[in-house]
Ligand SMILES: O=P(O)(O)O[C@H]1O[C@H](CO)[C@@H](O)[C@H]1O
């Protein structure tokens with residue numbers, strides 16, 4: 388007999404919706420746009436030809452609709468990989484767990500998840516208002532390390548080299564490196580986005596090497612990261628969700644990619660004058676690539 392997932396482990400609300408996202412099975416499209424900023428959900432949905440449903444709980448706002456006859460759901464994740472743990476596990480449960488029997492379905496579904504975010508550049512020539520497709524993600528957050536089989540989905544060689552080169556502080560969680568979905572990279576490549584390796588940090592300030600009043604544990608860390616090379620790869624940018632999306636999607640059998648508008652250049656010390664039009668154009672490009 389297959390395992391029944393207990394009420395305490397997968398919480399289903401009285402109306403049949405999943406605990407945090409408040410979505411019910413069937414309300415989710417196979418193509419999902421993830422955005423950090425709840426306000427960005429409206430911008431994505433403004434491109435839809437038809438809006439089917441809207442749900443909202445805490446920062447988890449979502450809209451399902453159609454764009455050029457393809458069904459999409461846009462979900463706000465809020466900030467951070469701890470939120471991604473909630474969002475990706477609940478999105479997976481909505482399609483791969485039978486909410487009546489509380490058992491994992493025999494036939495598993497694979498979703499497409501594309502994150503559209505904002506990010507800070509770690510390379511001088513990666514300018515603000517450009518858009519970057521993350522071929523790999525490096526998680527400084529440690530989320531994937533809580534799951535069995537993390538070693539089966541990571542780029543172990545990259546990980547080892549990176550830790551050695553950084554002289555990684557053992558007080559920090561061990562970084563993990565995961566690739567984007569090759570199928571989604573192919574679909575998104577038509578836009579000629581810049582390509583790179585993205586670090587997801589568990590904070591915006593110290594964990595991304597920013598000093599306001601508090602000194603950080605390694606003052607050289609951003610220079611070391613910018614100068615690091617592994618094969619053809621250099622590390623291009625910081626944000627806060629991509630690693631966990633890539634890692635959990637790989638473990639669960641979903642496709643994931645991230646494209647970010649670069650809004651700050653940490654090397655050149657510049658900040659975008661107005662990144663909203665860049666995000667708007669980026670949203671249309673991503674929707675067109677998936678429709
Ligand atoms: O613009 P979003 O998608 O939220 O992405 C970036 O912006 C937030 C920090 O300001 C973090 O979530 C980071 O990943």
Ligand SMILES: O=c1cc[nH]c(=O)[nH]1
Pocket residue numbers: 505506507508591595625626627650651
């Ligand atoms: O520098 C930046 C800009 C946006 N988002 C981040 O996480 N970092």
